Amino acid sequence: MATSASATVAAFCFFLILNAEAAAAVRHGQKMTGGGSNIRRNLIDNGLGRTPPMGWNSWNHFGCNIQEKLIRETADAMVTSGLAALGYQYINLDDCWAELNRDSTGNFVPKASAFPAGIKALADYVHAKGLKLGIYSDAGTQTCSKTMPGSLGHEEQDAKTFASWGVDYLKYDNCFNTGSSPKERYPIMSKALLNSGRPIFFSLCEWGKEDPATWAPKIGNSWRTTGDIKDNWNSMTSLADQNDKWASYAGPGGYNDPDMLEVGNGGMTTEEYRAHFSIWALAKAPLLIGCDVRAMDKITFEILGNKEVIAVNQDKLGVQGKKVKKEGDLEVWAGPLSRNRVAVVLWNRGSSKATVTANWSDIGLKLNHSTVVNARDLWQHKTILPINGQITANLESHACKMFVLTPQ
Secondary structure (H helix, E strand, O other), rough: HHHHHHHHHHHHHHHHHHHHHHHHHOOOOOEEOOOOOEEEEOOOOOOOOOOOEEEOOOHHHHOOOHEEEEEEEHHHHHHHHHOOHHHHOOEEEOOOOOOOOOOEEEEEOOOOOOOOHHHHHHHHHHHHHEEEEEEEOOOEEEEOOOOOOOOOHHHHHHHHHHHHHOOEEEEEEOOOOOOOHHHHHHHHHHHHHHOOOOOEEEEEEOOOOOOHHHHHHHOHHHHHHHOOOOOOOOHHHHHHHHHHHHHHHOOOOEEOOOOEEEEEEEEHHHHHHHHHHHHHHHHHOEEEEOHHHOOOHHHHHHHHHOOOHHHHHHOOOOOOOOEEEEEOOOOEEEOOOOOOOEEEEEEEEOOOOEEEEEEEOOOOOOOOOOOOOEEEEEOOOEEEEEEEOEEEEEEEEOOEEEEEEOOO
């Protein structure tokens, strides 16, 4: 490649990194000025979430039907399947793990019929597998299932309880919240977790009601930008679009969360699940498996276990990819990666086969038309080289192609 083209690539990548750093500064309460930076310490200082969390959550597949045998078997399967080695580390209990009432001292009581050995013993088992345990509560008087108490008014006590049990992750819901703003309730739990003596990933789940991307980066590691996902195409695509508008607020330490993965639960086609996983990975969303990992078929594992797609999600630059081009139902999503690369998804959201094209200008590559790049197809695991000017794919209905482009 000519020297001038190399300089263009370097300048473009430097521009991307500066933008990413500036966005991160805004997220963490830093004021960027020409004369330097006025840094205000970020409230959430737990050192977690440098890349999006990966793991499993019980709700999408099991709902309230959870018990310690299932959780232990899930931890076992996460290891034996090879998913743990790919980075899936959190085993997260959702709603319904506790009794309806607290004990005489105000503490949570694990549901005796489901968790007779208690949560600490379960955490010990999960930790022995090299994994981490997550738990669920609510910034209200009850959780959404109405089967257990929320943490409103008990934040310090509950945070210390979770820490004493060895909990590593808290999903914090928004039901029965007495009508007060989440901006008032969620910081209390954030501070309680920081004071608990244990690093606990804080996942806010206020459903995007008060635009949490604009304030949650100061108090949490991830924040839901949407309502709950359903295992169907319309729900998945709608949540992808809702999450996309907040892309500039995400970065290392805190990420937008369009809800958990439905891959493997049976409500979408293979192509739709592949698109689901591709867009979540590109958008730096938490990759929390929502199916029964004890009974995954080969196709489900191949989607969830795609190392190259996971690598895009876990890229150290931490910049959320976004929709950059739309022509009817044909879309291009893209985002910068470390080492001067760009991730691209070509997506046909229409009902018939179509051709989707991304020009270099569409995806932010400030290169002349003759500059060549290597394109790595992340689903075919093949490198296409060299190409210049644009990349094109003929796609079946609801299908996508995902590439990593590396300028030469």
